[in-house]
Amino acid sequence: MHEEENDGGTPAKRGSGPVARAAGSDASRTSASRTSASGTSAAGTRASGTRSSGASRIAGRRGIVARVLSGVAILAAGGGLVAGTALAPQPSAARPLDAAEAAVPAGSVQDVCPAPARLLEGTPVGTDPQFSPESATARSTVSAAVVSSAGGSLPGSALSALKGSELRRIAKAPGSATAPAGSSGVLAGVVEGQAVDDVSVLSADALANRQPAAGALMAYTATDGDLQGSAAAACQTPSNDLWLGGANTAVGRSSVLNLTNASTTPATVNLELYGKAGQVKASGSRGLLVGPKSTRSIILAGLAPGEERLSVHVRSTGGPVSAFIQQSVLRGLTSGGVDFIAPGTSAAPSQVMTGIDIQDAGDVKSLTGESGFDDAGPSLQITVPGPSDAVVEVKLFGRAGQQALPGGGVVTAKAGTVTEVPLSGAPAGQYTVSATSDVSIVAAARVSRGLKASQSLDFAWSPATAQLGSQHVVPLPQGGERLLVFGALDGRATISYTPITADGKIRTAATADIAAGTTTTLKAADRIGDSAVVGYLVSASGGAAYGTVLLEREGRNDVSTVAIAPGAEGQEKVPVTLGY
Known part of the structure; x- marks a missing residue:
């Protein structure tokens, strides 16, 4: 690298x-x-x-x-x-006691990968979609890595279809694979570009009462048809509360929300929709049943038609769910790109997004000035879910430090609405965006690629991501230009990145020092020796740092962003209070 x-x-x-x-x-x-x-x-x-x-x-x-x-x-x-x-004052007969902490048994990993992008067939009625066949060149693959313990034991792990059939067994049971002689004692189980045609699940068992270190990424590419471009997403740990920003249901835009329940418990999902003018009340947005081991797809235009900017809050009871929005653009007969919108961090006063690739300011201005191309430039969308307006300070950090934004970067976002802030005007390069507010907000940033209206363009949404810690497993797809983008805000940060190769070896680590208020881009190596680089182990120390994988292809306008998923945690303890 x-x-x-x-x-x-x-x-x-x-x-x-x-x-x-x-x-x-x-x-x-x-x-x-x-x-x-x-x-x-x-x-x-x-x-x-x-x-x-x-x-x-x-x-x-x-x-x-x-x-x-x-x-x-x-x-x-x-x-x-x-x-x-x-x-008379009396001495107390009681003394305060600290709440006892109980160790929580480590759980297994069950990350859900989205299904390949599919084109809607005709003009559907309501919210249940019908899909047409994929294009002739469409290809969807899953790449994954599972890291062993220090002693070289791999957790039992596999990549499987949602219904349970195995696509690839990674390790049968703990201890079934050991590190080779002379190695560091740590190895990896690898899935390199496994072809998939539906939702898939990466599972890994707990090892020595510790959560396994594992991660997977699904990547889609196509060079023809209405869904040409690229889209990628990190396979997702199911949750009962998820936020997704960046959807669009205006003319020529298609947004399909895919809800997957990988558990054995039925899930009942309620959706909250926020648009440009306020919260959208839709009769079919509540009480959506998602059965065990199944996916339910919902056309968002059937709930909130004509929304140029739309955020979705997914909340489930019963089983937890994963949620992705397949977003695509078609301008007349020309493809405008495809993306998998993934959930970001929950509502909070501070949100950070990185991997924002900005093109030449003059060319972007010319393109977005044309009819129907106003959403073809980089921007930040801010959702305010609470009852109070938000005063938001937006900052843009690049390689050379902070860059000025039009209007000084301070905006007022109305309560219950989605506000858009253009990010064009800065020199071309990769950036980190921070949005700080006096109330809780949700944010996501759009990356655009392509500068000519006559060409097929592409876009990607970078969700707000959590601060980096230790041992993040970052799988990478094969092919194209693979970039790791890291941003540091208030203090200098040190990033350690260790290559994982297809032969299961954990290679020698390298480090990058990132100055406060800057963004650094690292290019992933294609191969080390005779083995392909299929991912990295990433750790951060020092000041708060954030990271994203940026995927592009030379000679094409394809672009995808994948936020680095949270790292494996040690044994968790929770306070236990006795009483009623």
């Missing part, structure tokens, strides 16, 4: 129970002793007979009064003792 130069319970209260009972007992004993003494004096008086009966009654009343007053005084004293004890 060649690097472009870049510079429990409430605490008990003492005195409220036992002390009060003890005070009452003392009062009773005192009152009893005084009563006994008074009784003895009265008996002596009656025996001597020197007092009249009236005097006796008076004395008796005085004795009663004295006993009552004595009892009141004692009770008052006891009450004061109780009150004083209760009101």
